[in-house]
Amino acid sequence: MKQNREPLVHLVKRDNIAPWKPWVIRAATIVGGLIFICLLCFAELKISPFKVLKYMFVGSFGSEHNVLVLFRQMSLLLIIALAITPAFKMRFWNIGAEGQVLIGAFGACACMFYCGGKMSDAGLIVLMFFVSIAAGIVWAVIPALFKAKWNTNETLFTLMMNYIAMQIVLYFIKVWVPGGTGSLDPIKYGNLPPIAGGDYYFTIIFAAIITVAMFCYLRFSKHGYEITVVGESVNTAKYIGINVKKVIIRTLILSGAICGIAGFLIVAGVDHMVSKSTVGGQGFTAVLVSWLAQFNPIGMIFTSFLVAFLTRGTQEVMTSAGITNNFFAQVVTGIMFIIILASEFLIRYKVVFKKKNKDATSSADAPKDESAEQIETEIETETVDIEQVTDQTQLADNSAENPETASDKGVN
Numbered sequence: 001m002k003q004n005r006e007p008l009v010h011l012v013k014r015d016n017i018a019p020w021k022p023w024v025i026r027a028a029t030i031v032g033g034l035i036f037i038c039l040l041c042f043a044e045l046k047i048s049p050f051k052v053l054k055y056m057f058v059g060s061f062g063s064e065h066n067v068l069v070l071f072r073q074m075s076l077l078l079i080i081a082l083a084i085t086p087a088f089k090m091r092f093w094n095i096g097a098e099g100q101v102l103i104g105a106f107g108a109c110a111c112m113f114y115c116g117g118k119m120s121d122a123g124l125i126v127l128m129f130f131v132s133i134a135a136g137i138v139w140a141v142i143p144a145l146f147k148a149k150w151n152t153n154e155t156l157f158t159l160m161m162n163y164i165a166m167q168i169v170l171y172f173i174k175v176w177v178p179g180g181t182g183s184l185d186p187i188k189y190g191n192l193p194p195i196a197g198g199d200y201y202f203t204i205i206f207a208a209i210i211t212v213a214m215f216c217y218l219r220f221s222k223h224g225y226e227i228t229v230v231g232e233s234v235n236t237a238k239y240i241g242i243n244v245k246k247v248i249i250r251t252l253i254l255s256g257a258i259c260g261i262a263g264f265l266i267v268a269g270v271d272h273m274v275s276k277s278t279v280g281g282q283g284f285t286a287v288l289v290s291w292l293a294q295f296n297p298i299g300m301i302f303t304s305f306l307v308a309f310l311t312r313g314t315q316e317v318m319t320s321a322g323i324t325n326n327f328f329a330q331v332v333t334g335i336m337f338i339i340i341l342a343s344e345f346l347i348r349y350k351v352v353f354k355k356k357n358k359d360a361t362s363s364a365d366a367p368k369d370e371s372a373e374q375i376e377t378e379i380e381t382e383t384v385d386i387e388q389v390t391d392q393t394q395l396a397d398n399s400a401e402n403p404e405t406a407s408d409k410g411v412n
Contacts, residue, residue: 011349022347029343030306033336037314040332045321052317059316060309068200072270074308075207076262080286081293081300082214083258086251088287089218089295090231092147096158098283099165100139100256102274104263106169107135109187109274112267113176116189124190129264136260137253139165144252148245162283166276173275186272192265203265210258215297227251259283288337292344310336 034056038049047055060070080097087094108128115124143157173184195201218224226247230237237244266278289307293299314329 008354010352010354012352014348014350017347025347026340026343029339029346033339036339037332037336040335041317041321044328045317045323047317047321051320055317055320056309056313059319060312062316066312070308070312072200072203073312074304075203076265076270077282077286077289077308078207078300078304079203079210079258079262079265080282081289081304082210082297083255083262084286085214085290085295085297085300086218086224086227087255088290090227090247090251092144092248092251093155094140094143094158094252094255095155095284095287096140096143096161097255097259097286098279098281099158099162100136100259101263101266101279101283102162102169103139103165104132104136104260105267105271105274105278106165106172106263107131107260108190108264108267109184110172112187112190112272116187121190125192125268128190128268129261132264132267133257133260136258136263137256140252140256140259141249144249148248169274169278170276183275184273188272190268191272192269199269202269206261206265210261211297211301218297223247223250288341292340306340307337 034053035049038052041047041052042049059066061067080101083100084094084097108131111124111128111131115127119127139161143152143154143161146152146157147154177184192199192202218227226237226242229240229242230244230247234244237247263279267274271278285307289300289303292303310333311329314332315326317332318324318326318329
């Protein structure tokens with residue numbers, strides 16, 4: 001009989017893993033990823049691995065300006081990640097943060113274009129803030145309503161909304177600048193006032209406030225509890241009286257509002273205009289930030305910092321190498337993201353190699369077949385004996401109940 005051989009390598013799910021081990025695996029994966037990036041840059045750009053590390057740290061911490069830019073980029077990414085976290089925790093896969101932030105930025109820019117110079121800057125900034133929030137809410141609630149009423153696929157719906165938002169922005173840019181290059185110049189109205197001589201701090205302050213608020217909302221509020229229950233089981237949520245449709249719509253209102261705030265900060269505090277690439281893919285990167293932190297707002301501080309550091313560092317490496325095209329930097333960053341995602345797989349599973357013990361295997365295999373056949377023969381014999389005993393017992397019972405019938409059978 002042909003035996004199935006055990007594979008040389010197989011995966012086993014980890015059980016009862018120690019709390020410190022996941023962090024060790026993540027740290028080891030990040031270090032390994034940095035080493036791989038250094039070797040890749042050495043192979044392609046002929047830059048020493050030590051210089052690659054140096055450029056990465058200089059790009060992020062080389063000057064006060066670099067540090068502030070790093071934390072502003074980290075803060076924007078953190079805000080967007082916080083925006084999608086309630087929906088993801090509820091297992092509503094909102095991939096539309098890119099479009100929701102962009103439409104919020106478009107709302108702020110529209111206020112700057114139509115109302116700039118016609119009202120005070122303070123009033124214009126307030127108007128931009130609330131219009132951005134309203135635009136983000138509208139863009140997030142549309143797929144939420146379809147999900148709640150008709151159970152549509154939210155992943156595809158929100159993804160398609162991103163492209164609609166891009167086309168709306170392109171259309172209005174052509175309306176605002178007819179016959180132009182398809183881009184806007186920075187608008188001087190409605191810009192956030194500098195704090196300590198820079199425009200970095202508003203974004204950092206907003207990120208800190210939203211992080212604390214989101215942590216308290218998800219951990220201590222009734223709405224946060226309902227989001228958790230719906231994410232665990234929709235049927236359980238319905239059984240205990242939670243209105244699932246209401247939770248979906250309310251959660252997406254919150255997500256859209258925070259995305260709108262991110263769009264407002266980009267326009268009023270960073271770019272002072274809007275374009276198709278205003279968000280720059282941060283809506284998709286925020287999914288990685290949120291997921292790596294296991295939807296924990298405090299953990300997202302560290303994951304957003306890591307992503308911002310890698311992005312800034314690879315850009316500095318490209319600049320130092322004299323490469324103006326940002327394509328290679330994006331490739332390197334993407335590879336690093338894949339390596340980081342692989343660490344989460346290693347946390348859940350471990351690689352086990354086949355143990356080779358030929359002596360034990362050979363000694364156990366030979367008698368195993370003979371003993372198996374002997375056991376089967378004994379089982380068949382015992383089964384026949386049991387059936388015979390059962391028949392005799394039934395005959396005796398019938399004789400006891402009907403002695404006349406039994407005597408007749410005896411005579412016959």
